[in-house]
Amino acid sequence: MNIKDCLFALSEADGAGCLTAASDLALAKLREFVPAERGQGLTVIARLPGKTEHTIMIDAHIDQVSMVVTDVDEEGFLTVAKAGGFDLRALPSRPVTVHGKEAIPAVFCATPPHLAKGERDYTDLSEIKLDTGLGSHAKELVSPGDVVTFSAKPIELAGDKVSGRSLDDRAGVVCLLALAERLAGKELPCEVWLVLSDGEELGLRGVRPAAYTVQPDEAIAVDVTFGDGPGISPEECGKLGAGPMIGYSPALDRAVSDKLEQIAKEHDIPYQTEVMGASTGTNADAIGISRGGVKACTLSIPLRNMHTETEVISLSDVENTVALLERYLLAGGIADA
C-alpha cells in the first residue's frame, strides 16, 4: 500500500454527517487485507483474531471538522454552524463545498475594504455568511441540515512532508489501514480490533459505542497532535519527522505508555513523548472509561496547523507509527504485564 496515495485519497474524500466517502474508501481498503464491517454512522470495525483472549483496540477517527447549513436566504447567502472547531478568522473569501442536492461551490463573504472599520469580531460564525453566487436559485439546491466541507486538495511539500485538509485524523486512519496490511495472515498473540470511529470532532462520540462493542482490555488512540512551527513553544509541540509521540497523562495507562516506549527502543523506531496534564482531547479519554474501564494510551502524529486546510505532516511519522504499532501488537501489548 502506498501511504501517500492512500492518505491523499482519504484527504479528498468527505467524512462528515451523511457524507460517507471517506468511510466507504477506508472500508474497501481495509477489506483488501482483513474482514471489516460498518458500525454506527461512519464507524468501520475490523476484528483480527489472536491466540489469547487479551483484546487490544486500535482506534483512529474517520470524521472531519465540517459545518452544517442552518439558513438559506433569498439572495443565495447561507448561514452555517460549526460541526467541530476551527479558526473563524481564516474564513473570509475561503472556498468551500456545500453538499446540497448536488455539490455546490461557495465562498465565505469578506467585508469589502470601504466597510472594514476597526476590528472585526471573529467569534460568531452566524455573522459570516456563505455566498453561493446562485441568488434565489440557491433555495432549490440547498436546505438546512446540508453539510458544508472545506475543499483544499492535498499537496506535496519538500522532503516527505504533505499538506491537506482532514489529515486529522486521516493520518491515523492510513496507519490503521497499513497496519491491517502488515498484520493480515500473521498469527497474533492477542485479539486486535481496528476501529475507524465516527464523531470524534463532535466530542468523542462515535468511539463510545465502538469501545462498548469491542470490550477491549487495552486501547491505543492513534491521532494527531500539535507539530512544531513559528510562534509555538517547543514544550507544547512535537517535531515533524522525529517519530510518533507516545502519550503520558494521568488519564492514560502508564503500563501501555512504558511498553510502547520499550518496544520503540528495542526496534530503533524514532519516537517522542507527549506529556499531558489531564485529559488528552483524544478518543483515548472516552475509551478509558468505557464499561468497567480500559487501559488506554495515545500515539500521536505531529501535525502543523491543526483543523485547517493546510495541515502538514511528515510521512515518516506515519511509517514509524505503523512500525511501532505492528511491533507492539506482535509482542502482545501489555498482556503479560
Next chain:
Amino acid sequence: MLDCLKELTALNAVSGDEGAVREYILRRIEGFCETTVDPLGNILAWKKGKQRAQKKIMLDAHMDEVGLIISSVTEDGFLKCKTVGGIDTSVLMFRQVKIGEINGVIGGKPIHLLGEGERKKLPDPDCLTIDIGAASKEEALRMVHLGDRAVITGEFCRMGDVIKAKAIDDRVGCAILISLLQEEAEYDFCAVFSVQEEIGLRGARTAAYTVDPQAALVLEATTAADIAGVSEENRVCRLGQGPAVSFMDRSTLYDRAYYEAALASGIPCQPKAAVAGGNNAGAVHLSRGGVRTLAISVPCRYLHSPSCMAHVQDMENAKKLARYLLEGIASGRIV
C-alpha cells in the same frame, strides 16, 4: 473570452513579475496588432482599424495581481514574506501558495493553542510564514530565492452565471482587451497591458507617456459589495447589473461627458455608487498635459482574494461598452 479568462487566472503574476501573463498575451494577440514591450514590461499593442480615429485612444488593463514577496528565511526553514498590494490578513491565513512551481502553505498557531484574546483579532501579517516543508534555512534557500513571489492559489469554477477565480482583478480587463484586439476594429486604438498597478499605478504611468493618448478607457474589476449584511446604500455595485462606471474614486475625477455617454449608451451599466478605491485612471488622466479618462469596471466580489466572483454577463457588457465608447470617441460622436 471565458476560456481566455480561465487561462489568464491560472497564471501567476504578482506585481513586478508579470512575465507569464505577458508571454501569454503576446501569443494570443500575435498577428492582430503591432506590439512593443516597454522597459518596465508593459505591452503596447497598436491596433489598426478600418478608419483613422479623430482622437488617439488608449485602452488599459493591468496584468499584475496582489501576492507576497519572500523577504527572509528562518533558521528552521520557514519563509517570511511581505504583502505586495493590499491583502487582508484573513485572506492569507492557512492558505496554499505557489512560489513558481514550489508548493507551500501559510501556517499559524492552531485554534486550540490560542488565548481568548488572540481568537478575536487578526494576527500581524508579519507573523505569518510560508511552510514549504524545508527542514532548515539551507534547504529552503536551495528551493527559493529571496525576492521570489508567492501567490495564494485559487481554482477557477462556475457558480451558475458567476465565475470564481483568483486575480479576476484584472485578468478580466486583459481578457476583454485581448478579445477586442482579436476582432476587426472600426477605428485605430492602442491597447496597453500594464505592469505594477497594485503597487501604485506605476506601469500605466510610463505607458501613457509613451502612447500619448487624448482619451483613455481603463478596463478594471471593482469591488461589488452586494453581499449579505451590507445595506443597499453601501453595496457600491451589483453583480449582473452591467459594468460599473465611476464619476469619482480616490485617484480620479472622471471625464463627465464620457461618464454620461456610458450611462446613456443603452448598454447595461451602473454608476459605481461610492467614492472608494482607485485604478490606473489615476496615473493615466494626469499623464503629460492630461488625458480625458473613464474606467469601465466589472463588478467583483472579494477582490484581492483567491475567490473573486464576477458575473459572465457583466464581462460581455463591459466589452460592449468599451467598444461603444471607443467608436464614439474615435468617430467624434462622443465629444
